[in-house]
Amino acid sequence: MDFNEFFYLINLTVYAFLIGSLLLGLHRKIMAKIQLRPGPPIIQYLLHTLKFYFKEITFPITAGNPLYIFMPILQIIVWLSALILAVKLESSLLIIIGLYVLQKIVEHGCGLSSGSPYGKLGGVRSVFSAAAEIPLFAVVSTVYIVTNSLIISDIVSYQQIHGPLILKLPISAFAFFILLVSKAPNSPFGIVKGKDIVSGYLTEHFGLLAGLIYIGDAIAYFVLLWLFIAIFLGISNIFLALPFMILITFIISIINGLTPLLAPHHSVMLQITIAIVVLLDLLHRVIFL
Amino acid sequence: MIGKIWNYLSKPELVPRLFAITLAIVFIFGLFWPIYKDNNQLYPKPEYHSQALKTPLAPYDRSIVKAQYPQYLPDLGKITSYLTPIAIFIKDRTLFFGTTIVSTPGGILDEILYYTRGMDTVLESSILLVAFIIFTWLYWNRERD
Amino acid sequence: MIDGGIFGIVPFGDIIFKYSMFSTIGFVIAITFTILVYLTKPEKQLEAQKFGEDKLIDIPLHELKNRRYMAIVCGIATAGAMLTQDIFDFALFLTLVGIANIGIVSAVKREHVLNASFQYGLTSIIATLPLFGASALILAKTGTLSILELHHLNKNLLFEKILYGLGMAGETGVAPYYAAKAEMFRAPGSPYILMIHLSSLLLIVRTVEILLTI
């Protein structure tokens, strides 16, 4: 690697972080407007991250080190590698799904390594809500059957010839969209971070460690939105994708602002129902097409 | 209504039953699925009873060995025919060596070292080993609080 | 194209370990977590008492050693399952992970945890039937077990694939059957229990890759 590439990577990372955090701020603003509140400014998420980054920190005596410290670092590692593999290298979709799966490990590890009962409950719920991945695998398989490749650049070039995949695979696109909804804050599926268990897995990660997790979350939001746009709309340029990202954030925040938080069992079972629908769609495509 | 069904389905006790029911339904569909045998097998079986009283390693004698990847073929012959000295000693004296208890994998006949699928044999025995470790630990610590 | 380029191959006779981009990343993750689990001290759980002060629960040494050993076995098996290019071998790795998962929680003396792990054990025992049955059917139908060979054969293996996927689902305790597993996670001792989840998630992704390839 030379300096040019290094600066490109740094630029990409900072861009992803800024866009992700601004979109999360926008999300919060729109939700507030829906609920007839003025709401915080759009840069609020950024300010939060900076505030936490400069806060004091001690490790709780109940914590299991070094897992406790490794988890926030892992959060950034996971999403940075997803960013590089997806946006820079346009590599295999399955690898990125595997990295998304590691996000669950972060949630679980954060919750369990602190020893706090609230964190533990968040971790248990995160295990419970792992059902959200099943539609994801079905989506991957359906995309593979249609395009005959899982490399993202191939999928994008397929769509330049045959038109966007969202018209061909509406059910898969819907399932992926539900995933985006469940990843956004205050979503009906957000049982992991529900207010009934304080902050879920984030309860005992405060100060600097919380700042690191917030940075990872912003990058994660950017990467997932980019992935949706690249796979189903066929636009891989990060600047051209920006208006679509704002549009999708708008839709997601309207959904999140109008729906209540589901009970844990119901949230999981609803996702399983979606998974079954997508699997049936996949089976239909395998047998009849 | 739908919430009640969802609540009912999420009990831990129900999990094995649910799984078994799913499996049964899939197996019923499997009855209508064409199942046949391809004649070009990588691991051919000799005719039944064709080896009896002709070779001491009766059911285990693998005289025909094909390799999955032809580029590794030269190494196959040496390792498949490996027997320990004790095994050779017994083999020379009886025709029924292959059917005795000592010849099972892990016994004297060293199928463990046969090269083509060696990794499988290691794994099978380690699964058994792990199961025994769990059992012994539970047995030794059954009185402890 | 699924896995994004091959780096190298380690042959063990008919069974081949392949380093592609996908499997290398999975392998590195599994090994990293195994080392981390070996290094980490377990957390201490704080339990509310009915009378008096809260109690800090520590994991005693004899229990810790057994569980750590099981967690390491689980990690190594996961790392192996990432690389192997043989269907039967992969099924064996899955079974090893399944039994090591039960071993991790079997040392905990709590009734609901043991009950949940018993249910999970039953499921994983049932799941060996479709898993090995599917690999036997594939062997009979195509005459080979190697994934690299099956990739070129282009036979219709839909039913076998569904069976294989079901077997994986039972063995790793995947989503519709997660309820028993979530109960298991209430046991104290974070890094070991983390290993259960990590192994099952990685194996699911790997199974999807295999099912798409063959």
Added chain:
Amino acid sequence: MDIEKKVGIVCLIIGMLSFILMFITNGLISYLFYILFVPNILYGVGIFIVPKTRRKKLGKIPFRGY
């Protein structure tokens, strides 16, 4: 020196090492060092600019009873 600072120094060392190795190596390995470099440097730098904790008993976090 408390444990937070110790971990910070370790992270700084890992970050610096991967910063150097990033420019020596090529291809995918250099990306690996890049993704190791960013979070480690973030933590390592961050731990030395956060204010010193003003808690009376270090490590006794404020949930139930502590």
